[in-house]
Amino acid sequence: MSILQQLQSPAELKDLSQGELEQLTAELREKIISTVSATGGHLASSLGVVELTVALHRVLNSPEDKIVWDVGHQAYAHKLLTGRLEQFHTLRQLGGISGFPKRQESPHDAFDVGHSSTSISAALGMAAARDCQNKQQKMVAVIGDGSLTGGLAFEGLNHAGHLNKNLIVVLNDNEMSISPNVGAISSLISRKLTSELAVRLKKEAENFLNHVPRFGKDLLKVARRAEEALKGFFTPGMLFEALGFEYVGPLNGHRLDQLVDAFENVVNLDGPVLVHVVSRKGRGYQPAEENPSLFHGIGPFDRETGVPQASKGGKTSYTGVFGKTLVQQAEQDERIVAITAAMLEGTGLKDFSQCYPDRFFDVGIAEQHAVTFAAGLASQGLRPTVALYSTFLQRAYDNVVHDVALQNLPVTFAIDRAGLVGADGPTHHGVFDFSYLRHIPNLTIMAPRDELELQRAMVTATTVEGPFAYRYPRGQALGLPLGDLPAAADIGRGEKLRDGTDGVVFALGVVCRDALQAAAVLEKEGLSLAVIDARFLAPLDRSMISDEARRTGLVFTVEENVLAGGFGSAILELLAEEQLTPRVLRMGLPDSFVEQGTQQELRALCGIDGPGIAKQIRKFCNMAKPEPSEESSN
């Protein structure tokens, strides 16, 4: 039996010899690689912190002491050491364990995560609570260099220095975010500033001193000490010490013995301490070390070769269509610039960044800044497109309202990963954007039903002298042939996709397809439904919606957004304003967090795929259940 299999709790790490601990790190790596090759997941980050995780659990007493992982995508070794070895093969699957720390899952998971840069604030809150309650606990935040580019991390550091609480912040520095990390602080931390200067000074001094007879060698020693002092002046120590932290490091993140020694010392220090650990993303699995961006978050892959499994269908993703189209648009309009918040590949902007390096900005994990920065660009005549995941745009709500919409600036929001995203689960589902955007004055909002409509939305955005948002999902598009860019849509005009006499389904976004599927099935059962692609969430097609509601007296709405405050709610408001009282059923996501699973599984669970929509409509209309053979063919 392996050491990992024998472990009942992380406390047992204290009884292991150095050799056994080293063996444990190898077993952890093997388990992580073999499992993630089958399930997919965040491989490279988890591999990079295996020694760090073992060292922390060796020195701390979890769950009494709290380890707060930032983002949490690096916590697989932590999960394996804290009782989840048997379930590990269910990672990120429906009903399985989460890809991120989750308090519900284990008492060792101190804080729920998924979005970045929260760890310092959360751990500081825990430290303050500990002191209010006169408890003896260690509070540790583990944050990556990428996550340190988020402003929230600095708000936490600033406050921690002020409160002077006992708090340990571990900075795991691998010089990578998902792509190479960006920004001045990242350069400072990775000592790029110092190494250039130090190498030059060292060479010059050595050359000179080597030529000094008799005392040259002694002077060389002195000079080396001076060089260290000079380096010390420029190290992150300066930054963190100015913020009120004791700085320890940089430590080699793969030397378990050194990490354990350092943490044993650090846990006895008073006040906030920052431990700077330098590690390699993907450590121990060559394909991941060579291509950490690919192996940051990856689907199933071949363990031996590291080659990802080909995706079924092989169609271009919505993200891909967006990226390609933006390049086309930028060729024709040099005012177009693009912004990502550390999601270069994820948002499909890689081609754009290569074609137009001067018109592309990666701002780091800084969604708020991305939006206000775009507002600044727009105020000077440019047409910025900010490409953000729906879930991360949540962070920048005020910036959208205050910096963009209030000034009616022509900033375009390309909202990717809208709707249910799948295996990342509730931290990442983009299911609130309809609700948190549609009430913002001046903002035009589209949700394309397919990739051609996505292109149309992108073209339409360029015709509007104000803020514009379009949202599209994770995953493959329909595979429709793309030619020249389509014409712009008429603002606020929906499109009838199918006629029907008994009722009308208003759908918005990719669920149009499911609505059409349901309507086709129900037609055979005697219910004739029109299907309308509303196209716009704001402004709504008032006349079309009222006319159809009046005509049929039976209204269904479908959206991949929470029902509260979403598209269906907007239709209800409109109907009330028009004093129309058709029977209405809204279909969308529930008033609860949707867990992880494949997108298909989750859409089915929420009843917004074709068969689910048909089922809900049947129930609402008291229709007989179809024969099982017909239902399964739905």
Ligand SMILES: Cc1ncc(C[n+]2csc(CCOP(=O)(O)OP(=O)(O)O)c2C)c(N)n1
């Ligand atoms: C608010 C927010 N924006 C973007 C992301 C997407 N994201 C997840 S991990 C990551 C990179 C984090 O880099 P780092 O903290 O250095 O950890 P590493 O991946 O290098 O281990 C990004 C951009 C996120 N989780 N949260």
Ligand SMILES: CC(=O)[C@@H](O)[C@H](O)COP(=O)(O)O
């Ligand atoms: C942890 C995190 O926030 C990202 O790595 C995210 O999981 C990426 O999601 P996609 O796989 O949809 O790009």
Ligand SMILES: [Mg+2]
């Ligand atoms: Mg990093």
